[in-house]
Amino acid sequence: MEKIRDLKENRITETDFIKFLQHLPYHAQGDIKLDFHRHIRRGVPEAIFGENKNLAQLEDIIKKFQEVREELLITRIAPEVFSLLNKSCPGIRYHPQARLITHDHDPVPRYKQGILVLSAGAADEKVAEEAAVCSQYLGNPTERNYDLGISCIFRILDLREIMDRYSVIIVVAGMEGALASVVAGLTATPVIAVPTSVGYGANLKGMAALLSMLNSCSGGIGVVNVDNGFGAAYMATLINRKICRVT
Secondary structure (H helix, E strand, O other): OHHHHHHHOOOOOHHHHHHHHHOOOOEEEOOEEEOOOHHHHHOOOOOEEOOOOOHHHHHHHHHHHHHHOOOOEEEOOOHHHHHHHHHHOOOEEEEOOOOEEEEOOOOOOOEOOOEEEEEOOHHHHHHHHHHHHHHHHOOOOEEEEOOOOHHHOHHHHOOOOOHHHOOEEEEEEOOOOOHHHHHHOOOOOOEEEEEOOOOOHHHHHHHHHHHHHHOOOOOOEEEOOOOOHHHHHHHHHHHHHHHOOEO
């Protein structure tokens, strides 16, 4: 529907629209099958998990996304891989802390209300940035507030007055993962909790935080897998587009 509206309002040409239709329901490119109509079905475009894909596969994916002018979001890309891709695929941008590749332009917010990304500590910021940057490129006005661990609970209590302004709050925390329960107990806004693999030995690479979040006594918390900032942003976007009008 969005592409049809773009065509009617002369934001894309008939040639671009025909190219878009040619990839229904997906485009097979060797051993890669790209789903360019996911946005029609789900309201969120396809994102590519970049880790373990070889350079040739990534180059083909980027060039095809550029050809059809679809939003590009590739997760889990190492800096050295981007350095190579940047030479063969101009027009891309790297977000080093989030380890993401996007098109080299700023995202346009599609929703009136926003998403708030919180993290417990600086060690969690890699995952928090994956959530925040993905949220932005999926069309959400996105704000961040980091280093809010409950060992100094006043840091999170100071945010009580603003929490209800958002459609969704994403809470990223390692160690025992308690920050999500505290946030959910302070606001009526839905909370998506992201456990991280940050912590001492008994953290068990994020399993302790994951189980704490799943067993939270505060209602209104959804939990994604360990270190899955993208998954949290995806779920938050689906919630946001259902309750907010598109701008």
